[in-house]
Amino acid sequence: MIILLDLNFTLVANNQPRGAPLTSMHRRLPAEEYRQWLVDLVRPHTVVLMTARPDTWKDATLASIREKTGWSPQSAWFAPAGWWNPPAIKEHLLRTEVFPVHGEEARYLAIESNPRTRTMYARIPIRSVWVAEGGERLTDGTRILRRLPR
Numbered sequence: 001m002i003i004l005l006d007l008n009f010t011l012v013a014n015n016q017p018r019g020a021p022l023t024s025m026h027r028r029l030p031a032e033e034y035r036q037w038l039v040d041l042v043r044p045h046t047v048v049l050m051t052a053r054p055d056t057w058k059d060a061t062l063a064s065i066r067e068k069t070g071w072s073p074q075s076a077w078f079a080p081a082g083w084w085n086p087p088a089i090k091e092h093l094l095r096t097e098v099f100p101v102h103g104e105e106a107r108y109l110a111i112e113s114n115p116r117t118r119t120m121y122a123r124i125p126i127r128s129v130w131v132a133e134g135g136e137r138l139t140d141g142t143r144i145l146r147r148l149p150r
Contacts, residue, residue, distance in 0.1 A: 001109055002046045012034060080092075111138065
């Protein structure tokens with residue numbers, strides 16, 4: 001299974017509340033905390049980090065994840081310059097970067113916080129789950145999952 005892993009509000013545990021004025025990335029990145037339980041859950045799988053964070057922050061973000069968790073995704077795709085819509089960004093990256101490498105018919109599971117992005121994945125169709133309230137498990141909207149669905 002190939003995991004399409006969202007960064008903000010999924011892997012990052014201590015995001016700024018939605019709608020709050022953004023702190024600069026120079027200050028935010030060093031303070032980011034990552035969900036180690038989620039890293040441990042996805043570690044046995046091929047993981048593609050998919051994020052709307054600008055590509056200019058790719059190297060620093062991946063270094064932070066590696067330093068703080070002892071893990072790195074197999075690949076990571078960040079927003080191209082000038083792109084701001086998370087579902088559009090991730091669909092573009094999926095079609096131009098992920099599918100050419102892994103194929104459209106591979107078994108994918110998205111772990112994704114954004115409901116509009118989950119809707120986009122459903123159209124493809126790719127199943128998606130998200131971090132449950134409290135941040136310690138995954139949910140598919142109908143049940144809490146203690147492990148990844150098969």
